[in-house]
Each structure stands twice: as structure tokens, then as C-alpha cells.
Amino acid sequence: MDEERSISLVQFIVNEGLVPSPDEEEKRKNVILKLKEIVLTWIKKVAWQRRFPKEQIAATCATILTYGSYGLGVHGSESDIDALCVGPLFATMAEDFFIVLHNMLKSRPEVSEIHCVKDAKVPLIRFEFDGISIDLPYAQLKVSSVPENVDVLNPYFLRDVNETSWKSLSGVRANKRILQLVPNLENFQSMLRCVKLWAKRRGVYGNLLGFLGGVHLAILAASVCQKYPNASLNSLIMNFFQTFAFWPWPTPVILQDRILPTAGDAIETRSLMPIQLPCSPYEYCHSNVTRSTFRRIRAEFLRGHYRTRDLLKPDFDWGSVFEHFPYPKEYTRFVKIYLSASDQDDLGDWVGWVKSRFLSLLVKLEEVQGLCDPNPIEHVDIDVTEPNVVFYWGLNPSKSSFTDIRHVEEDFMKNLKNGYQGSAGGMGLSILQASQLPKSALLDTGIGKGTKACWKILDYNLRRTPTYSQHLPHYFVGYVATDREPEYPSAGG
Ligand SMILES: Nc1ncnc2c1ncn2[C@@H]1O[C@H](COP(=O)(O)OP(=O)(O)OP(=O)(O)O)[C@@H](O)[C@H]1O
Numbered sequence: 075m076d077e078e079r080s081i082s083l084v085q086f087i088v089n090e091g092l093v094p095s096p097d098e099e100e101k102r103k104n105v106i107l108k109l110k111e112i113v114l115t116w117i118k119k120v121a122w123q124r125r126f127p128k129e130q131i132a133a134t135c136a137t138i139l140t141y142g143s144y145g146l147g148v149h150g151s152e153s154d155i156d157a158l159c160v161g162p163l164f165a166t167m168a169e170d171f172f173i174v175l176h177n178m179l180k181s182r183p184e185v186s187e188i189h190c191v192k193d194a195k196v197p198l199i200r201f202e203f204d205g206i207s208i209d210l211p212y213a214q215l216k217v218s219s220v221p222e223n224v225d226v227l228n229p230y231f232l233r234d235v236n237e238t239s240w241k242s243l244s245g246v247r248a249n250k251r252i253l254q255l256v257p258n259l260e261n262f263q264s265m266l267r268c269v270k271l272w273a274k275r276r277g278v279y280g281n282l283l284g285f286l287g288g289v290h291l292a293i294l295a296a297s298v299c300q301k302y303p304n305a306s307l308n309s310l311i312m313n314f315f316q317t318f319a320f321w322p323w324p325t326p327v328i329l330q331d332r333i334l335p336t337a338g339d340a341i342e343t344r345s346l347m348p349i350q351l352p353c354s355p356y357e358y359c360h361s362n363v364t365r366s367t368f369r370r371i372r373a374e375f376l377r378g379h380y381r382t383r384d385l386l387k388p389d390f391d392w393g394s395v396f397e398h399f400p401y402p403k404e405y406t407r408f409v410k411i412y413l414s415a416s417d418q419d420d421l422g423d424w425v426g427w428v429k430s431r432f433l434s435l436l437v438k439l440e441e442v443q444g445l446c447d448p449n450p451i452e453h454v455d456i457d458v459t460e461p462n463v464v465f466y467w468g469l470n471p472s473k474s475s476f477t478d479i480r481h482v483e484e485d486f487m488k489n490l491k492n493g494y495q496g497s498a499g500g501m502g503l504s505i506l507q508a509s510q511l512p513k514s515a516l517l518d519t520g521i522g523k524g525t526k527a528c529w530k531i532l533d534y535n536l537r538r539t540p541t542y543s544q545h546l547p548h549y550f551v552g553y554v555a556t557d558r559e560p561e562y563p564s565a566g567g
């Protein structure tokens with residue numbers, strides 16, 4: 075039974091198109107090769123500008139290290155490539171990276187949509203290369219040349235690195251450690267692909283809305299793989315749900331590591347779901363989990379457990395585990411968040427900005443409503459002529475008297491206007507009953523009948539190509555920008 079279920083799960087992953095084709099893989103490899111060539115040319119140019127002797131110019135190198143879902147080998151066709159540029163001590167971030175390298179990239183025919191993201195905790199250049207979205211942060215090592223496959227777990231290379239570089243290195247270091255610690259890489263990768271799909275379908279994926287991000291799920295999955303080194307894919311998934319359905323939060327999830335953190339590395343536990351990064355200084359992986367999202371995530375672990383625990387269930391079907399979360403069935407009331415702008419370009423920037431501040435709206439709604447479920451699915455009202463994006467978040471049914479949402483709207487608008495550099499778009503909040511939801515919101519979850527939807531659904535979690543995705547502004551990088559950093563420590567993000 076166990077084996078049968080594992081086989082059907084592998085088939086399920088393939089049917090869902092989660093594994094990129096060999097052609098796509100080849101394309102990604104080529105992009106990385108080209109990026110490596112570009113940074114090599116760049117570093118020689120910088121050395122030449124510094125008037126270094128010829129031999130030194132010849133000897134100096136910089137490199138690219140991949141991390142994120144690509145680095146773990148669990149990317150889909152829509153995933154970006156997270157690529158860290160690692161340079162030697164003389165190449166500065168402010169000028170050599172953000173000006174010289176930026177200009178070199180910009181002049182390449184393969185590159186489009188290039189933005190500098192300087193105000194994030196992990197500053198980066200974001201662009202499209204041959205149509206693949208790239209996140210390129212920078213780390214500067216205190217060495218005169220960086221070997222192509224530099225070992226960023228080796229203390230020699232980490233001497234005296236500055237704080238920003240340290241944060242930028244954290245994603246690569248954590249990934250590398252995870253890959254070293256999992257007993258069976260292939261099983262881990264298949265498992266993580268499933269877990270990510272499950273989290274997206276059930277509406278509990280994404281750091282920006284207080285759910286779990288790719289790195290959190292990777293550590294949770296790896297911890298189960300460690301505990302059950304010989305388990306099949308099916309058993310790993312079963313154990314994943316069982317483990318976290320009953321996990322005694324806020325006990326942190328920690329990977330078993332030969333190198334144990336020392337007492338000096340003590341970490342705070344203010345996070346509701348602390349998940350420790352598996353590399354020094356063993357900080358908690360930054361997350362935005364709130365009271366509401368905590369409850370939602372836990373309920374989903376439990377549901378997963380109930381759906382998978384009975385190995386002998388005769389009509390077992392993986393499809394039911396990965397069903398879309400039926401918002402209109404689960405909630406009677408919704409808050410509608412309507413965002414608009416005068417053209418698609420402005421809308422892209424505006425929506426990205428608003429999303430980067432969504433957490434404050436969530437916390438506010440939680441305050442007045444006790445519970446709020448931020449559904450990440452984006453809709454477009456095509457009955458309205460102005461470019462727009464609409465969200466529907468589930469609300470606490472027992473607080474039905476709450477209909478005046480104006481002060482929440484005012485508060486949030488104030489927050490949005492603070493620091494926005496583009497031309498601010500529109501934002502409106504209103505309360506809807508489930509029966510007032512547009513048909514597409516019902517269709518999306520398989521509840522509605524097959525009537526023609528007058529709304530278009532953009533699911534940014536599953537597809538990275540909504541109308542405005544080319545214009546994602548620099549604030550929307552999956553990291554919370556520095557000016558709204560929460561109090562608890564974080565690494566990398
Ligand atoms: N909150 C965070 N805390 C620590 N590291 C983070 C955080 N957010 C992002 N990172 C780092 O950046 C990497 C890339 O993030 P990204 O948003 O691209 O997700 P991903 O895991 O690559 O998934 P996807 O396939 O959706 O791109 C993560 O794997 C992690 O190393």
C-alpha cells in the first residue's frame with residue numbers, strides 16, 4: 075500500500091507539471107553559465123578600473139551561487155532563480171554591484187525588467203534573463219579572488235564579512251546545510267515539491283501574508299526526512315502531517331546537526347512558529363506568522379493528517395489532499411480589498427507595494443475581528459474599466475455586527491502613502507457576504523457552476539505571470555524591507 079501510494083504520488087507530481095522539462099532545465103543552466111561569465115567580466119573590469127597590476131586582474135574572480143528553490147532542486151517552471159553574486163574585497167556593493175554590474179546587465183539583450191532593490195534586508199538586483207526571473211543579491215568576501223565553487227560554510231571565507239553580506243550569504247548557507255543533512259536527497263526533493271504544492275493549494279504559502287515561505291517548508295520537510303531516513307515518499311508525507319499537526323509550538327523546529335549551536339547563539343522565541351536556520355548563527359528563519367495564520371496553518375496540518383493517516387483507506391486519492399481551499403464554503407463574510415491605478419504599469423508597482431504592507435492590514439483586521447484569513451488569490455474585476463486587482467479575505471463569522479470598516483481603511487491608506495515613491499493608486503475596503511462574491515471566486519474552488527466568469531483569476535502563488543508581474547516593484551522581493559522589519563531577529567530574509 076505504502077509503495078503504491080508513493081508511486082501514485084510521483085505520478086501526481088508529474089501530472090501537475092511540477093517538474094520542469096529537460097529543455098527548461100537546460101535553459102536555466104545556460105542562464106547561470108552566462109551570469110557567471112558576466113560577473114567574471116565584471117570583476118576584471120572593476121579590477122582594471124582600480125588600476126590593479128595585470129597579473130592581479132588576471133587572477134581575480136567572482137562567482138554565482140544558486141540557492142532558494144532552484145538551489146534545492148525543487149523549482150517549478152515558474153520559479154525564479156535565486157543567484158547570489160559573490161565578489162572579492164575590492165568590489166563594493168554601492169558602486170561596483172549596484173552601478174557597474176547593473177549597467178552591464180542592463181545593456182545585455184537577454185535582460186529586461188531590471189530593478190535595483192536597495193532598501194530590503196537582503197539588497198538585490200531583480201531582472202528577467204531570457205524570460206527567467208532572477209534575484210541577484212551580493213556578498214563581498216574579504217579575499218582577493220573568489221573561487222568558482224567557493225565553500226561558504228568554510229570560516230576562512232567568512233572572516234570579517236559585513237552584516238549585509240552575511241545576510242545575503244545566509245540563504246546559500248542554509249540551503250547547503252539542508253542538502254548535507256538530508257539522508258535521501260531525491261526523497262527530500264519530491265517531498266518538498268509536494269509540500270509546497272499543498273501549501274499553495276490550501277492557501278497557507280507565502281511569507282508576505284503571514285504564512286510559510288519556501289525556506290520554512292524546506293526545513294520542516296528536512297526535519298521529517300532526518301527523523302525517518304528510510305521512509306518512502308508516502309511515509310514522509312504522512313509523517314510530515316502527523317508531526318506538525320501535533321507539534322508543541324512554540325517549541326522550535328531544529329534540524330539535527332553534528333555542529334550544535336553553542337549557548338552564545340541563544341535565540342529569541344517570540345515567533346509563534348519558530349523554525350531554526352541550520353547554519354551559524356542559528357537564528358530563526360524570519361517569519362510573519364500571526365494568530366490567525368497560525369491557526370490556519372495548524373488546521374491545515376491537521377487536515378493533511380486526517381486525509382493521509384489511514385493507509386488502508388480504499389478510495390484514497392492524492393487529489394483530495396491537494397484540493398484548493400474552499401473559501402466561500404468556509405467563510406460567510408469577507409473583506410474585499412480593491413486596488414486600482416490609472417495604467418497597468420502603475421498598477422503593478424502599486425499592488426506590489428500594497429502587498430509588501432499587507433501584514434499591517436492583517437494585524438489590524440485581526441484586532442477588530444479576532445480572525446482574518448488572507449487569501450492570496452488575486453482577482454480582476456473586468457466590469458470596471460480602470461486597471462484593478464481584488465482580494466477577498468475570510469472574516470470571523472461570529473463578529474457579524476462589524477460592518478464599518480472605514481477607519482481600518484483610513485489607517486491602512488495612511489500607512490500606504492507613507493514612503494511610496496510612485497503615483498499612489500486607489501485602495502478600498504468593504505465587507506461582503508459569501509453570497510455577494512463574484513462567480514469566479516466560486517468557480518475557482520470548484521463550488522460554482524460552469525457559468526462564464528466575468529472575473530479573471532490571477533494566482534500569483536501558482537503562476538508567476540499575472541499581467542503586472544513584469545513590473546513587480548523593488549519592494550516586493552519576498553523579503554520585508556528594512557523600514558518595516560519586525561522586532562525578532564531574522565536571517566537572510
Ligand atoms: N523570511 C526569510 N528568512 C530567511 N531567508 C529567506 C526568507 N525569505 C527568503 N529567504 C531566502 O531566499 C530564498 C529564496 O526565496 P524565494 O522567495 O525565491 O523562495 P523559494 O524558496 O526560492 O521558492 P520559489 O520557488 O517560490 O521561488 C529562500 O530559499 C531563502 O533562502
Ligand SMILES: [Mg+2]
Nearest residue numbers: 142143154156
Ligand atoms: Mg526562488
Ligand SMILES: [Mg+2]
Nearest residue numbers: 142154156209
Ligand atoms: Mg526569489
